[in-house]
Amino acid sequence: MHISHPARRTSDLALFKAMLAQLIVSGLATGSLYALLALGLVIVYKTSNVLNFAQGEMAMVSTFVAFTFLETLQMPYLWAFLLAIVASFLFGAAIEVALLRPATNPTPLGLIIVTLGVQQVLYGAAGWIWGYDTKTFPSPLSDTKIYRLGRVVLSEVNLWILTASIILMVALLLFFRYTRVGVAMRAISQNPTTARLMGTRTPWVLSLTWAIASVLGAVAGMLIAPITFLDPNMMLNPLLKAFAAATLGGMNSLAGAVVGGGSLGILENLVGGYLTPELKDSVAFFVIILVLCLRPSGLMGRHYRRRV
Amino acid sequence: MNVPYAGGMDVRTDYLQEIRLFRSMAAKCWFALLLVVLLVIPAVVEGYLVYLLALAAVHIIIAIGLNLLIGYTGQISLGHAGFMAIGAYASSLLMLKLQFPFLLAFPVAGLIAGLFGLLLGFPALRLTGPYLAIATLGFGIAVAQVLVKWDSLSGGSIGIHPPKPSFGPFILSGETHLYYLAIVMMLFMTIGAANLMRSKIGRAFIAIRDSDIAATAMGVNLTLYKTLAFAVSAFYAGIGGSLFAHLVGFISPESFNLLVSIQFLSMIVIGGLASILGSILGAILLTALPYFLSGIKNLPMVIYGACLILVVMFEPHGLRGRWGKIRLYWRLWPF
Numbered sequence: 001m002h003i004s005h006p007a008r009r010t011s012d013l014a015l016f017k018a019m020l021a022q023l024i025v026s027g028l029a030t031g032s033l034y035a036l037l038a039l040g041l042v043i044v045y046k047t048s049n050v051l052n053f054a055q056g057e058m059a060m061v062s063t064f065v066a067f068t069f070l071e072t073l074q075m076p077y078l079w080a081f082l083l084a085i086v087a088s089f090l091f092g093a094a095i096e097v098a099l100l101r102p103a104t105n106p107t108p109l110g111l112i113i114v115t116l117g118v119q120q121v122l123y124g125a126a127g128w129i130w131g132y133d134t135k136t137f138p139s140p141l142s143d144t145k146i147y148r149l150g151r152v153v154l155s156e157v158n159l160w161i162l163t164a165s166i167i168l169m170v171a172l173l174l175f176f177r178y179t180r181v182g183v184a185m186r187a188i189s190q191n192p193t194t195a196r197l198m199g200t201r202t203p204w205v206l207s208l209t210w211a212i213a214s215v216l217g218a219v220a221g222m223l224i225a226p227i228t229f230l231d232p233n234m235m236l237n238p239l240l241k242a243f244a245a246a247t248l249g250g251m252n253s254l255a256g257a258v259v260g261g262g263s264l265g266i267l268e269n270l271v272g273g274y275l276t277p278e279l280k281d282s283v284a285f286f287v288i289i290l291v292l293c294l295r296p297s298g299l300m301g302r303h304y305r306r307r308v
Numbered sequence: 309m310n311v312p313y314a315g316g317m318d319v320r321t322d323y324l325q326e327i328r329l330f331r332s333m334a335a336k337c338w339f340a341l342l343l344v345v346l347l348v349i350p351a352v353v354e355g356y357l358v359y360l361l362a363l364a365a366v367h368i369i370i371a372i373g374l375n376l377l378i379g380y381t382g383q384i385s386l387g388h389a390g391f392m393a394i395g396a397y398a399s400s401l402l403m404l405k406l407q408f409p410f411l412l413a414f415p416v417a418g419l420i421a422g423l424f425g426l427l428l429g430f431p432a433l434r435l436t437g438p439y440l441a442i443a444t445l446g447f448g449i450a451v452a453q454v455l456v457k458w459d460s461l462s463g464g465s466i467g468i469h470p471p472k473p474s475f476g477p478f479i480l481s482g483e484t485h486l487y488y489l490a491i492v493m494m495l496f497m498t499i500g501a502a503n504l505m506r507s508k509i510g511r512a513f514i515a516i517r518d519s520d521i522a523a524t525a526m527g528v529n530l531t532l533y534k535t536l537a538f539a540v541s542a543f544y545a546g547i548g549g550s551l552f553a554h555l556v557g558f559i560s561p562e563s564f565n566l567l568v569s570i571q572f573l574s575m576i577v578i579g580g581l582a583s584i585l586g587s588i589l590g591a592i593l594l595t596a597l598p599y600f601l602s603g604i605k606n607l608p609m610v611i612y613g614a615c616l617i618l619v620v621m622f623e624p625h626g627l628r629g630r631w632g633k634i635r636l637y638w639r640l641w642p643f
Contacts, residue, residue, distance in 0.1 A: 045438065051438035109437075111620075113616050114620050117613040117615070118613065120612050122613075124607070127606045240449065251438065282450070285449065296434055296439055
């Protein structure tokens with residue numbers, strides 16, 4: 001049996017711990033972006049019972065709008081960021097008002113098809129307006145400037161991704177729990193008819209939900225774009241990861257989306273770091289299949305019985 | 309028996325009428341005329357159009373299969389490009405690597421795809437609506453990813469060139485031969501689907517769509533029929549995929565991406581859910597559209613998307629529903 005030197009063994013262990021911590025922290029940064037997109041999916045699914053396949057393309061369009069503000073109009077970064085958020089808020093509400101509300105006698109399948117249609121239109125139109133070539137998204141944050149937390153290294157971009165998404169998630173959870181509108185959204189998700197009878201303006205609240213989902217996507221898009229690239233395909237992969245995250249957490253649980261996104265990001269990084277980087281992108285699909293086979297309602301989702 | 313027109317659009321007065329294949333003598337005559345037209349087309353039109361018609365026939369097969377699953381059984385699938393890919397690669401690789409004759413490789417490819425459909429049908433038993441959409445979406449993308457990664461078998465993202473199909477010494481080359489192959493298969497598969505839907509199995513599919521709990525209560529074996537629906541639909545996609553591979557002459561994982569799945573969904577939604585005629589109309593329209601709009605990149609995609617939204621909003625029964633309304637209008641004219 002091979003016995004290693006005690007000092008060497010501790011340093012091996014320390015190295016292992018440092019690498020593990022590093023993988024977890026950078027996984028969390030990626031995972032928080034998935035969580036933002038997943039939150040957008042979950043709040044729409046909870047209130048209007050629609051699986052929004054256009055979530056990714058809506059985020060992509062918002063990011064391109066921010067890019068136009070920054071590059072074409074030469075706005076300062078903060079202004080461009082805020083204006084893009086306002087634009088995406090209006091955009092999300094407009095899609096709900098114009099396309100989902102008029103669908104007469106909607107079936108779940110019909111509504112999914114509408115969102116798929118929106119996805120196709122936005123994807124095609126973005127190519128026309130902004131072109132198909134990959135662009136770099138300007139950012140005041142640097143990818144090379146790093147902060148050290150003990151042994152763990154965190155780049156400025158990742159630090160801001162983590163901070164921004166945590167602030168946004170906490171704000172959203174508080175909003176849902178404590179404000180009147182948040183309570184109305186939860187009421188609608190439990191029983192739309194009764195909520196309406198109690199005096200909630202259901203259509204207005206649904207538009208607001210779509211607007212918030214669009215903003216969540218826009219923030220995620222603007223945070224992702226500096227790291228990856230900017231083109232009409234940019235949100236295809238992140239959206240699939242967000243579906244996996246939402247499935248893992250449970251499609252009707254806000255906290256579940258956050259937990260699902262975080263754990264998916266970490267899991268991906270661990271597989272990429274310890275097994276093989278090639279499988280990193282496939283983790284999401286294994287997660288989807290495993291969760292749907294073993295526990296379709298997800299980690300934190302609640303399963304409602306339905307009537308015939 | 310030919311019952312005269314009795315008020316509504318499609319009034320049936322006994323069970324035999326409900327299950328017959330052709331609604332009237334006139335329908336039989338139209339069908340015979342269609343056969344003649346299909347037979348003489350290659351002699352009349354130019355080569356490229358023949359190729360396009362063959363492609364439309366392949367799309368019709370896959371669209372009908374998808375409609376059996378989505379329109380008739382009510383189970384959504386966003387991963388049909390995956391089954392199509394399995395059929396295409398199975399048929400090409402059986403011929404290239406194992407020297408199977410086409411006549412054997414072709415049905416085997418369909419069966420392999422059907423087997424995968426059966427396997428996907430089991431987890432699908434527990435899933436409904438959005439969850440099923442996510443699961444099938446994941447399946448479709450996973451198939452493409454496996455094909456890219458497993459390059460020793462599939463040739464990776466570079467793709468492969470499937471051989472020309474042949475019957476013994478007779479090699480099918482050129483558009484005209486492949487056109488006849490595709491048209492014959494399309495007719496077989498269409499009549500097969502129409503027959504399936506008027507059998508006990510088809511009735512069970514429709515019962516499951518309308519309410520799976522009520523269907524179980526009436527004695528429909530849910531496990532059997534739901535997995536069967538997936539298997540049959542995947543078989544159609546596999547047969548279509550195999551024909552597609554031999555017709556186009558080049559396949560790569562990129563030929564079967566998510567947009568392809570959405571394109572087939574668009575075909576049946578625009579054509580009309582739960583209608584074989586609708587699948588045919590949708591498949592023809594969406595095959596022809598890109599070639600008339602080829603000047604502007606992405607225009608077809610925007611049009612598909614807009615059509616999907618408009619159909620759900622204004623005409624849930626698609627082109628088939630619109631056609632029915634037009635027929636009714638003229639039959640009732642001038643009232």
